[in-house]
Amino acid sequence: MADMEAFREAVTAWAAGGPGDAVPEAAALLSVRTVVLLEGPSDVAAVEALTGRRGRDLAAEGVCVLSMGGAMNVGRFARLLGPAGLGLRLTGLCDARERGYYARGFDAAGARHDFFVCAADLEEELIRALGPPRVGELVETEGDLRALRTFLSQPAQRGRTAEQQLRRFLGTKKGRKIHYGRVLVEALAPDAVPAPLKDLLATL
Template sequence: MGDVWAFRDAVGHWAAGGPGEPAHELARQLELRTAVLVEGASDLAAVETLAARRGRDLAVDGVCVVPMGGAMSVGRYATLLGPSGLGLRLTGLCDEREQGYYARGWERAGAPHQDIFVCAADLEDELIRALGTARVEEVVAAEGDLRAWQTFLQQPAQLGRPRGQQLRRFLGTKKGRKIRYGTLLVEALDPARVPVPLDDLLTSL
């Protein structure tokens, strides 16, 4: 069986103008049926962590989560991977403000719009609201980021802001932090309180 990460890399090169044959061959080796298009690596981490918590191996199920490096690339990725390209079923998880990009990309690829799952603001916001800010701060402390969090809160721009907004901003202030917390926050979720878009996406796969 091929390597899922190799497939992601091959698709990225293809989307950037490279050859499509490596992606075609890896899709065949992996017996892929479905591509989940997400904006970035933190979304990938969250989806795969929830799948693992539920005892799912997405690769075995013929599913590959593909981070695109930005929602504006979705039209290109959808065309390459969807019905008019590799012929995979398309699903996607996106922020509310990016929904239009996804809808146009799906239309361009000839894919059904009901397979787009939309977060109210973004996935981090969904996870913070599902956990509650106090629980997220516990995760931050357990991860050894308490001092950085306390320093962040002293910044003038953060004074008086709602705690949830502060936490969302904090997660994006250091390279790699959103990816790390994409895993940690999903691991901390009560199984009964998984954000609806994430839950619906996993259920659809």
């Protein structure tokens, strides 16, 4: 196990009940000091895009950015990796509705509440920071304008705000949220990074 991606895969397998004998050794070999617990891969894409823009290599800094496959899994990962497990520092980013999962999971692991909360979710934060017109331009640039127009023509979208419509659109196709997690972050002005994402990065 020579890289951070292999370490992430091993931790995920361990959290799912698989063998974890090699995980502590790998953590030491990679000098892992902090684990960023994120709900899903779109959050990982956004965090990695922002750190890349700022010229940082989190893996080289001993920071593991980890997708847990849902906020309900945070307790298991926190116990394995936090003070009661490998003794690593834990932080993270979550949706407002998932805050309770993070709080309980960090408490059970004996970890401080060093996680940051998005008002609805990270996509909503990014759409609000950029503004719907700019997000629409990015959708067109990425070749998804026709799909967006078809989506907006659906009766269910009537009465929703532009922000709500765009947020729902990003979740309508597998992989789209991951792709736009990176695209939206890369389009942000340096002073327009949403507070939860900016505050998370400042602690790493």
